[in-house]
Amino acid sequence: MNGRATLPACARIAAIDPAMADRMWNTVSDQDGRDLIDGRMRGKGRMLCAACPMRLDCISRALVGGWKDKAVYGGLDYASRWALARLIARDLHVDAAGLHRIPQSRIHDWLAANPDWDERMRRAGRDYWRSVKRRQRSRREYTHDEPLFLKTEPVPKGLVQGSLF
Known part of the structure; x- marks a missing residue:
């Protein structure tokens, strides 16, 4: 062979x-x-x-290695790996920043024991970013005189508004 x-x-x-x-x-x-x-x-x-068939090994190696780049490991980009790391860290009761100290085999075993990790990761990532947006919106102060989407800055000279079609 x-x-x-x-x-x-x-x-x-x-x-x-x-x-x-x-x-x-x-x-x-x-x-x-x-x-x-x-x-x-x-x-x-x-x-x-x-x-x-090596996907779980690749993902667990990437999570332990903590690669922060634009590459794809196991079909996951950095943002997806970050969401998965938070999910695993929460289930294993460790800090997400300390996930690299956990043996790769333990992360691999967690992935194998949770076959729905992909959907859970997407849901956790979506919920995380929704909570971030909610926090940002709650911190912003609005006045009643100014609409939320309009700016009071003057339009620069020479700017022409046109139609796309």
Whole structure:
């Protein structure tokens, strides 16, 4: 049997075409040095990750490693990994910042024991950002004279309002 057949899809693609692997799971840089994300290829990479048998290992390694970058590990970007880390930390009764001190095997076991972790992570992330927005809105002071969406700043000269269609 070929040893290459046991490698996950991401490793096989990286061995054949590293540029394609970067577009699927990482970022590429343009001539100006800006990071670019290829959304179509990133979606294909996430689909491969969803079917990968090594996905839980990859995610648990990324959570313990604490990678704060734009790359995708186990089909999760940084924001998703952060939401999952908060969820796991809450269930394991540890601080989310201290999740890197937990053995990778314990995080892997938690992921395996909770097959609905993906939906729970999405729900927890959505609820978190809703609470952040609520806090921001409650801190903002509004006056009754000024509508919430209008600014009282003057319009710059030369600005023409037009129609898109």
